[in-house]
Amino acid sequence: xxxxxxxxxxxxxxxxxxxxxxxxxxxxxxxxxxxxxxxxxxxxxxxxxxxxxxxxxxxxxxxxxxxxxxxxxxxxxxxxxxxxxxxxxxxxxxxxxxxxxxxxxxxxxxxxxxxxxxxxxxxxxxxxxxxxxxxxxxxxxxxxxxxxxxxxxxxxxxxxxxxxxxxxxxxxxxxxxxxxxxxxxxxxxxxxxxxxxxxxxxxxxxxxxxxxxxxxxxxxxxxxxxxxxxxxxxxxxxxxxxxxxxxxxxxxxxxxxxxxxxxxxxxxxxxxxxxxxxxxxxxxxxxxxxxxxxxxxxxxxxxxxxxxxxxxxxxxxxxxxxxxxxxxxxxxxxxxxxxxxxxxxxxxxxxxxxxxxxxxxxxxxxxxxxxxxxxxxxxxxxxxxxxxxxxxxxxxxxx
Amino acid sequence: xxxxxxxxxxxxxxxxxxxxxxxxxxxxxxxxxxxxxxxxxxxxxxxxxxxxxxxxxxxxxxxxxxxxxxxxxxxxxxxxxxxxxxxxxxxxxxxxxxxxxxxxxxxxxxxxxxxxxxxxxxxxxxxxxxxxxxxxxxxxxxxxxxxx
Numbered sequence: 264x265x266x267x268x269x270x271x272x273x274x275x276x277x278x279x280x281x282x283x284x285x286x287x288x289x290x291x292x293x294x295x296x297x298x299x300x301x302x303x304x305x306x307x308x309x310x311x312x313x314x315x316x317x318x319x320x321x322x323x324x325x326x327x328x329x330x331x332x333x334x335x336x337x338x339x340x341x342x343x344x345x346x347x348x349x350x351x352x353x354x355x356x357x358x359x360x361x362x363x364x365x366x367x368x369x370x371x372x373x374x375x376x377x378x379x380x381x382x383x384x385x386x387x388x389x390x391x392x393x394x395x396x397x398x399x400x401x402x403x404x405x406x407x408x409x410x411x412x413x414x415x416x417x418x419x420x421x422x423x424x425x426x427x428x429x430x431x432x433x434x435x436x437x438x439x440x441x442x443x444x445x446x447x448x449x450x451x452x453x454x455x456x457x458x459x460x461x462x463x464x465x466x467x468x469x470x471x472x473x474x475x476x477x478x479x480x481x482x483x484x485x486x487x488x489x490x491x492x493x494x495x496x497x498x499x500x501x502x503x504x505x506x507x508x509x510x511x512x513x514x515x516x517x518x519x520x521x522x523x524x525x526x527x528x529x530x531x532x533x534x535x536x537x538x539x540x541x542x543x544x545x546x547x548x549x550x551x552x553x554x555x556x557x558x559x560x561x562x563x564x565x566x567x568x569x570x571x572x573x574x575x576x577x578x579x580x581x582x583x584x585x586x587x588x589x590x591x592x593x594x595x596x597x598x599x600x601x602x603x604x605x606x607x608x609x610x611x612x613x614x615x616x617x618x619x620x621x622x623x624x625x626x627x628x629x630x631x632x633x634x635x636x637x638x639x640x641x642x643x644x645x646x647x648x649x650x651x652x653x654x655x656x657x658x659x660x661x662x
Numbered sequence: 663x664x665x666x667x668x669x670x671x672x673x674x675x676x677x678x679x680x681x682x683x684x685x686x687x688x689x690x691x692x693x694x695x696x697x698x699x700x701x702x703x704x705x706x707x708x709x710x711x712x713x714x715x716x717x718x719x720x721x722x723x724x725x726x727x728x729x730x731x732x733x734x735x736x737x738x739x740x741x742x743x744x745x746x747x748x749x750x751x752x753x754x755x756x757x758x759x760x761x762x763x764x765x766x767x768x769x770x771x772x773x774x775x776x777x778x779x780x781x782x783x784x785x786x787x788x789x790x791x792x793x794x795x796x797x798x799x800x801x802x803x804x805x806x807x808x809x810x
Contacts, residue, residue, distance in 0.1 A: 275721075275740055279721055279722075282722070282738075283722075286722075305740040305741050305742075305760075307740055307741040307742055307743065307760070308741050308759075308760030308761070310760070311756075311758065311759055311760030312760065315758050315759055315760070317759045317760060321759050321760065321761065322760060324740065325736070325737035325738075326737060326738060329737070553742075554740055554742035555718070555719075555720045555721075555742045555744040556720075557720075558719075558720030558721045558740070558742065559720040561720070561721075562720065562722075578720075579718075581718045581744040581747035581748050582743070582744075582747055583743040583744070583746040583747035584743065585756055592747055593747070594747060594748065639696075643749070643750065643751075643752050644750040644751070646747055646748050646749070646750065647710075647714045647748050647749065647750035648750070650714050650717075650718065650747075650748040651714065
C-alpha cells in the first residue's frame, strides 16, 4: 500500500475524507480505512435512535456501503495502536493479533471519547455515556418508568434527557455550572430552555456537584455534595468529549494542525474530534468536537493530499438542536467562547413570550455571535442574516 | 418550464386545508402549515440563491441543481443540522427518524402546488416582484420579504 492513503477511524471524519479524496480523483483502491466499528453511523441521530426506536440502518451512513463498493479497502474491526512516522507504518490490532500497514499519507480521524470525571462509582453497571449505539441499546432496554440521572446539561445531555423522558422515564439532569448549556447560550436563553424542560417533567439542577454514584454492582442512585440523593436505575454521563489523540501525542490534548489539517509529521493529517480546528472569526485554533468541523476538514485534507492549494479561513459554528419543544440556534461565537478567546465586547438579549435572542459583539461593536431559542413554529430569519453578516464582517481578516 | 422558476408562497391565501401536506410525496412531508394568530403560515424551502444551507453543509449533501433547486442528498447527510441553523425559513428540519427533511420541488413538478386550490402556492415567474427574472441573493430575498 505504499503511496496510498490510510485513514485511521471509520467515523464521519474518516468516511468523508475518503469520499472527498475520490471526488478529487484519488483512486479508491489506494485508500484504506482502519475502522473499529463499521458501518459508520451518525451520532447526531442517537436521540432519535433512542426515542423513536428507528432501526440502526436509519442512523448508519449510506456512504459507508458505497465506499466499499467503489473499492476502498476497509479493515473493519481493527484498531490502530502505534505509529512509526519514520518508516511510515501504522500498527494495527485485529481479532487474530497485530500487523502493520504502510502509508504514503495518513489521516488520523480517531474521534473523541466521552470524558468521565473522577467521581466514585462511575464504573458501576448501569452508568453509560451517550456517545455510541451500544449506549442507546442499553438505554432502550430499560423498563418503562425507570428513573435516570443525566450528569451534564450540554446539548448531548439535554437531548438524551428529552429522549428518555419521551420513553416515559423519570429524568433528573444535574449540571455543575450555574446554568444549563453553559458553553452555548447566554443566561436568559438557557433559562428559557430550562423552563420548558421543567414543563416536560424533567427535573433540572444547576450549580450541583455529584459526590458519588451509589450502588454495589449496579447503580442505585446519585448523591450530591450537599448530601441530597436521587434514586436511579441508570446514569448517563454527558460531561464532555476528549480527543483520542494517543497515536500522535501522549498528553491527551487535541492534535495540533495547520489550516489544511497537516500535523508536524510529513504526510500525516488529523481532523475531527481528535484535532484542533481554526475559528473563522478570530483565526485562532480551538478544540470544537462538532460534526460539521470534521466535515469541513475532510474537504481540506483531501484537497491537500491530492496536491491542491488550501487557503482556508476556518469554520463559523452553526449549531441547531431541537430540545423537546424548544429550537436552539447558535451561529458564531457564544459569550463564553468569545470571552475565552479575548474578543468579547457586549451581549444584547431581547425576547418575547415564545422566544429569546442574543447578539454577541466584539470590542469594536462587530457581530461575532447570534443565539436564539424559540418554541412553536416561528421563522428564524435572524440566523441566515447573522451567518451572512459574520462572513461579511470577518471574511477579510488579516492573515 | 424554463430553468428559472421559483416557488412562491402566499400565506394570506392559505386556508389550512393541508392538501399540500397530503400531496407531498416525501416520507415526512417537506411542507408544514402551522397555525398563526392571524391565519396560517407556509413553511417550505424557497430554494434561495445563493443558499446559506448549501454554504453551511460541509458534507456535500446539499447543492444547487441546474434548474435552481436546492437539493438534499440523504445518502450524504449526517444530520449535523448546520443547514437548519442557517435556514432563514425553518424549511430544512429534523424529521422524527433523525434524518433531515427538505423540499426537492418534485423534479420541477411540485405536487403541493398542484394540490393547492387556493393559489397559496405558485410555481413560476413573478415579473412584478422581479424575483424570477434573476435569482437574487438571499439577503435581497429577505429584504423583499421585509425580514432585514
